Amino acid sequence: MLKLRSLQLVILILLNGFPIFAEEDRSFEIVTSFTILENLVSELGGSRVSVTNLVPRNSDAHIYSPKPSDSIAISNADLVIFNGLGFEGWIFRLIKDSGKENNYLIASDGINLLNQSNEIDPHAWQSFKNIRIYIDNISGELINLMPEHEKYFVLRRDDYLKKLSELEINLNDQLRHIPIHKRIVITSHDAFGYLGREFNIQFLAPLGLSLDAEASAEDVADIINQIKEKKVTALFLENINNPKLLKAISLESGIPIGGVLYSDSLSKIDGPAGTYLEMMSHNVKSLIEAFNSQKNYK
Ligand SMILES: [Zn+2]
Numbered sequence: 001m002l003k004l005r006s007l008q009l010v011i012l013i014l015l016n017g018f019p020i021f022a023e024e025d026r027s028f029e030i031v032t033s034f035t036i037l038e039n040l041v042s043e044l045g046g047s048r049v050s051v052t053n054l055v056p057r058n059s060d061a062h063i064y065s066p067k068p069s070d071s072i073a074i075s076n077a078d079l080v081i082f083n084g085l086g087f088e089g090w091i092f093r094l095i096k097d098s099g100k101e102n103n104y105l106i107a108s109d110g111i112n113l114l115n116q117s118n119e120i121d122p123h124a125w126q127s128f129k130n131i132r133i134y135i136d137n138i139s140g141e142l143i144n145l146m147p148e149h150e151k152y153f154v155l156r157r158d159d160y161l162k163k164l165s166e167l168e169i170n171l172n173d174q175l176r177h178i179p180i181h182k183r184i185v186i187t188s189h190d191a192f193g194y195l196g197r198e199f200n201i202q203f204l205a206p207l208g209l210s211l212d213a214e215a216s217a218e219d220v221a222d223i224i225n226q227i228k229e230k231k232v233t234a235l236f237l238e239n240i241n242n243p244k245l246l247k248a249i250s251l252e253s254g255i256p257i258g259g260v261l262y263s264d265s266l267s268k269i270d271g272p273a274g275t276y277l278e279m280m281s282h283n284v285k286s287l288i289e290a291f292n293s294q295k296n297y298k
Pocket of ligand 1: 062123189190191209263264
């Protein structure tokens with residue numbers, strides 16, 4: 001009975017010219033380098049893609065050491081998507097070794113670059129303007145590779161862009177009431193230059209653009225001086241690094257720690273920054289709260 005039904009199914013498929021089911025249902029395998037891209041690709045690709053991500057949540061991509069399973073994931077992928085701008089220096093070797101040199105997309109391609117002390121700032125996802133370019137790049141590539149699903153991808157992209165714009169308008173409305181001179185923040189590494197440019201917020205960080213160096217005593221003294229001089233009220237830890245340095249600065253300057261900002265990675269899925277939109281919302285709202293607090297300091 002079962003055999004007969006299978007045979008009928010095969011005949012039906014042949015007669016109607018349907019593609020074989022296995023091929024139709026197979027989702028497109030994409031490897032992303034870090035959680036922000038994992039989230040974007042899942043949102044934009046929906047059920048048509050299957051995403052494997054390399055650097056886990058709450059982890060630092062600057063100093064990541066690839067695992068053997070990462071090479072296997074890349075070897076099996078139809079497409080690899082990474083940030084670029086020097087953020088994942090380790091990924092080129094993985095791609096080269098897997099022979100997938102033609103199958104990658106640099107998500108940040110075409111953004112309005114920011115330079116800090118003659119270095120390209122890789123943290124371009126911390127900007128609503130830039131993330132729209134990431135979205136265009138990712139969606140465009142999905143449509144390019146799976147043109148038969150163009151309508152599906154366009155629908156998902158437009159839906160996501162709508163949510164993004166609503167959040168952006170909401171955050172700008174809340175920030176509008178904060179005077180520019182109050183918008184100064186201390187964080188551990190320089191991950192928020194793009195966010196600062198977009199929302200007119202000044203970020204000061206003792207560690208520079210990546211986390212592979214330690215702050216010197218001079219760097220710390222310089223930050224303390226700037227805190228006093230500029231009457232800074234906002235000091236935030238980051239989810240991806242050791243809080244020791246910032247805790248010492250907080251103690252020395254008397255500014256309380258305002259909380260945690262999510263810089264280079266999302267939180268656990270049920271945390272305050274489980275998705276890109278939640279991360280942007282959490283970060284900017286936490287900053288607004290700290291600017292408004294006006295705590296006294298030494
Ligand atoms: Zn970083």
